Amino acid sequence: MDRYLIETAHTAQDCQSLVDQVRASGYLFNFDWGCKSGVHCGWAIIEAESEAQARLAVPALVRSKARVIKLNKYDVDARSLHETG
Template sequence: MATYLIEIPHSENTFECKQVIKLFVESGSHLLANAHWGCKAGVHKSWFINDFNSKEEALQIVPPFLRHSASVIELTTFTKNDIQQFAEANSH
């Protein structure tokens, strides 16, 4: 299983922002109800990280009308050796 970051932007309009948050909470999904929100900082996006079998599976937990604007990003952890090899390969 891979780890994915799901980012969902939404309107900064106060009413619409509250409606999106309410939708997430009422969806019953543990992931959506526990998303991280940037609204108080003026960044109208939600994020959550979890393991999924595929990008498509990760996207399925996003409410249907928000899927078109969602970004699903597979996350990778690099070791120090991985980073050194990458740096050496790109130094030529």
């Protein structure tokens, strides 16, 4: 399983229906939102087998424009970190 960041930018007009769709899909607990700060976007990090599967966690309302980003971590001892310093 890989980890994916889901970013669901939306308009203030879409906000309530988007949150309703996320709630209905069972992913509400996974999401954090910027809405009350005036940034209408929701973020979640989920585990999935593929980007396509991760995208299924995005409500249909914003699925086509949502960003789904496969995440990686760097080991603290990774040689690349020393080389970039």
